[in-house]
Amino acid sequence: MPEGKGQGPTTRDRRALAHQIPSFIPVHLDTPTHPKSNLSSGEAGAPGFLRSKDSPDYALLNQLLYEGNAKEVERLVREALADGRPVDEVLNEGLIAGMSVVGEDFKYNILYVPEVLVAARAMKTGLAVLKPVLVASAAENPPRGTLVIGTVKGDLHDIGKNLVCMMAEGAGFKVIDLGVDQTAEQFIDAARLHKADIVGMSALLTTTMPYMKVVIDEFQKHPDLASIKLAVGGAPVNRMFAEEIGADGYGPDAPSSVEMFLGFVNAA
Amino acid sequence: MPSVTEPPATRAEVESVLRCAAPRPVPLFLPAIYEHKAWFIGSTPSAISRSADLLTKAMLAEFDAISADGLVVGVDVYNLEAEAVGCKVTFYEGDDTSIPGIKPGNHVVRVGDDLSCARLPNPLRDGRMPVNIEAARRVRAHVGDDVWLRGAVSGPFSLAISLVGAEALFLACLDHPEWVRAVLDYAKRIIMEFAKAYLDAGAELIVFDSQASPELLSPPMYEEFVMPVTAELAAWAAAQGLRDLPLIIGGNTTEIAGLQIRTGCNNLLCDFTGDFDEWSAACRAAGRALRRNLSPRLIETAMPDEIHEVARREVGRGRGMPGFIMGTAVVPFGTPSENLLAVKQACRNA
Numbered sequence: 001m002p003e004g005k006g007q008g009p010t011t012r013d014r015r016a017l018a019h020q021i022p023s024f025i026p027v028h029l030d031t032p033t034h035p036k037s038n039l040s041s042g043e044a045g046a047p048g049f050l051r052s053k054d055s056p057d058y059a060l061l062n063q064l065l066y067e068g069n070a071k072e073v074e075r076l077v078r079e080a081l082a083d084g085r086p087v088d089e090v091l092n093e094g095l096i097a098g099m100s101v102v103g104e105d106f107k108y109n110i111l112y113v114p115e116v117l118v119a120a121r122a123m124k125t126g127l128a129v130l131k132p133v134l135v136a137s138a139a140e141n142p143p144r145g146t147l148v149i150g151t152v153k154g155d156l157h158d159i160g161k162n163l164v165c166m167m168a169e170g171a172g173f174k175v176i177d178l179g180v181d182q183t184a185e186q187f188i189d190a191a192r193l194h195k196a197d198i199v200g201m202s203a204l205l206t207t208t209m210p211y212m213k214v215v216i217d218e219f220q221k222h223p224d225l226a227s228i229k230l231a232v233g234g235a236p237v238n239r240m241f242a243e244e245i246g247a248d249g250y251g252p253d254a255p256s257s258v259e260m261f262l263g264f265v266n267a268a
Numbered sequence: 269m270p271s272v273t274e275p276p277a278t279r280a281e282v283e284s285v286l287r288c289a290a291p292r293p294v295p296l297f298l299p300a301i302y303e304h305k306a307w308f309i310g311s312t313p314s315a316i317s318r319s320a321d322l323l324t325k326a327m328l329a330e331f332d333a334i335s336a337d338g339l340v341v342g343v344d345v346y347n348l349e350a351e352a353v354g355c356k357v358t359f360y361e362g363d364d365t366s367i368p369g370i371k372p373g374n375h376v377v378r379v380g381d382d383l384s385c386a387r388l389p390n391p392l393r394d395g396r397m398p399v400n401i402e403a404a405r406r407v408r409a410h411v412g413d414d415v416w417l418r419g420a421v422s423g424p425f426s427l428a429i430s431l432v433g434a435e436a437l438f439l440a441c442l443d444h445p446e447w448v449r450a451v452l453d454y455a456k457r458i459i460m461e462f463a464k465a466y467l468d469a470g471a472e473l474i475v476f477d478s479q480a481s482p483e484l485l486s487p488p489m490y491e492e493f494v495m496p497v498t499a500e501l502a503a504w505a506a507a508q509g510l511r512d513l514p515l516i517i518g519g520n521t522t523e524i525a526g527l528q529i530r531t532g533c534n535n536l537l538c539d540f541t542g543d544f545d546e547w548s549a550a551c552r553a554a555g556r557a558l559r560r561n562l563s564p565r566l567i568e569t570a571m572p573d574e575i576h577e578v579a580r581r582e583v584g585r586g587r588g589m590p591g592f593i594m595g596t597a598v599v600p601f602g603t604p605s606e607n608l609l610a611v612k613q614a615c616r617n618a
Contacts, residue, residue: 068442109482109523111486112482112484112485112486112489113438113484113485114438114439114441114442114485114486114489115442115486117435117438117439118439118442118443121439153366154360154364154366154367155366155369156358156369156370156371156372157369158372158434159434159435159484162434162435179372180371180372181358181371205367206564206565206568206598206600207303207365207366207367207600207601208366235483235519236564236565238565241565
C-alpha cells in the first residue's frame with residue numbers, strides 16, 4: 001500500500017478527531033490497542049436488541065461489530081430476527097453499515113489489519129446467522145454483484161486481496177476468491193462460471209504486476225466478457241499503471257476498492 | 269547517462285557513514301537487489317536461490333556491473349528461515365522469473381502451539397540456508413574484507429507471518445498476545461541461528477521486517493510486540509561484535525520511526541513513500557544512519573536522465589545529513605543497469 005491510504009484528512013487529524021469522541025459503549029475488547037470508533041452511540045447497558053419497536057439499536061450492533069465482538073454480534077443478530085426485523089434491514093443497517101465504518105477507519109489509519117480482521121470475523125458470525133434467511137429470500141435480496149478475485153500469476157501475497165474480499169463481502173457482494181497465483185485462463189474460466197460483474201486482480205510485487213496486463217488483454221479477446229469490469233490493486237500498482245494497462249479501475253486500498261466496485265454496479 | 273565504474277566505498281568509509289560521522293561528500297549508494305541478481309547472469313530467481321554456484325556468480329556479476337557500496341546475500345529473503353524449519357517454498361522452473369514464495373496454507377506453526385522446545389534450524393544443513401552461507405563465504409573470499417557484505421535475515425514479525433500465516437498471526441495479536449510474544453521469541457531464536465552462520469562465513473547482517481510496516485500493523489502493536497524482540501536481536505548482534513545493523517521495513521514507516529530507532533539498529537530506511545523530513549529529523553537527533561529509497565517503478569521504467577534527476581533531488585535533500593544513504597526499493601527483475609547507474613551518478617554529482 002505505498003500509495004498511501006486515501007486523500008482525506010491526515011492520520012493525525014483523524015486521530016485527533018477520534019480522541020474527541022467520548023467513550024460510549026460498555027462492551028470493549030480486552031485489549032489496550034483496539035481503538036474506539038467514531039460510530040454513533042447505542043444506549044449503554046441496553047438489555048435487548050430493540051430499544052422500542054420503532055427504534056432498533058443498530059448503532060450498538062455496529063459498535064460491537066467494529067470492536068470484533070463476534071459473540072455479541074451473533075446474539076444481537078439473532079435477537080433482531082427474533083424481534084421480526086427484516087433480514088435485509090439487519091444485514092444493511094446492522095452489519096454492512098458497521099463494516100463500512102471499519103473500512104473508512106482503516107482507510108485513514110485509525111484501524112489496522114488486525115482490527116479489520118477481527119471485525120470481519122464478527123461480521124461473518126453475524127452473516128452466518130442471516131444466511132439461511134437470506135438464501136430463502138434470495139430473490140428479494142440479491143447480492144450487489146459478483147466479484148471474482150485473486151492474486152496474479154507468480155504472486156503468493158494475499159493479505160491485501162483477503163482484505164478486499166472481506167470488505168466486499170461486508171458490502172453485500174458475492175465474492176469468489178480464487179486464491180493466489182492465478183493465470184489469465186483461471187480468471188476467465190471463473191468469470192464465466194460465476195457470471196462475474198467484476199474481476200479483481202491483486203499483486204504485491206513489481207515483477208508480477210505486468211501480468212495484470214496479460215489478463216486484461218486476454219479478457220479483451222472474448223466479446224462475451226466485455227461487460228465485466230476489470231479492477232487492479234496492490235502495493236506497487238498506481239492509477240497511472242492501471243490506465244496504461246487498460247484496467248477499468250484501480251483501488252489504492254481495500255475500502256477504496258469496494259467503493260469502486262459499488263460504483264461499477266451502481267452504474268450498470 | 270555515463271556509466272560509473274569507480275570502486276565501492278571502503279569498509280572504513282561505510283562505517284563512517286553508518287556511525288554518523290561528518291557527512292560524506294558522495295553519499296553511499298545501496299540499491300536493493302535481490303531477485304534481479306539472477307538477471308546479471310541470464311538466470312532466474314528460483315535457479316540462483318537454490319545453487320551456491322549460481323548465487324555466487326550472480327552476486328559477483330552484480331558487483332561488477334553496479335559496484336554499489338555494499339552487497340547483500342539473498343534472493344527470496346523472507347522464505348529462508350521458515351523453509352529451514354519446515355515451511356514449503358514454491359519455486360518456478362524453466363525461464364519463469366517469478367520469485368519463490370510460501371503459498372498461503374503452507375505454514376508450520378498453529379496459534380497456541382507450545383514453542384518453548386520448537387525445533388531450531390541447522391544453517392549448514394537445513395533448507396537453503398547452506399546455499400546462502402556458502403555464497404557468502406565465496407563472495408567474501410572473492411571481494412576481500414573491505415567490501416560491506418551482509419547476509420539477509422528476516423525480522424521476527426515477518427518470519428512469524430511465514431511460520432503462522434498472516435491472518436492467523438494478526439488475529440492472534442488481539443486474541444492471544446502472550447502467545448504472539450512466544451512465537452516472536454521463537455522467530456528471533458531461528459534468526460539468530462542463521463545470523464551466527466552468516467557471521468561465521470564472514471558476512472555481516474541486514475534485517476528485513478516489512479510485514480511489520482504500519483500499513484499492516486498499528487504503531488502501538490509494533491511497540492508492544494515487535495520493537496522489544498527486535499531490540500533483543502540487535503543487542504544480541506552487538507554482543508557478537510557487530511556494530512552496524514540495518515533494519516529495513518518498507519512502506520511508509522514514518523509513524524514508527526522513533527520506535528525503530530529504539531530497537532538499537534543503526535541504519536534505518538525511509539522508503540519512497542515515507543516522510544523524509546520527519547525521518548531525517550528523527551535520525552539526526554538519535555544519531556542513526558538513514559537510507560532514502562527511490563520508487564521501484566521509477567527505477568524500472570523511467571529513462572536514465574529522469575531517474576538521475578529524481579535521484580539528484582533526493583540526494584540534495586540528504587546533503588549535510590550525517591549518515592545519509594541513497595538507495596532504491598527492491599529492483600525489479602530485468603531493470604537495465606543504466607537505470608541503477610543513473611542513481612549512482614547522481615550520488616557522484618552531489
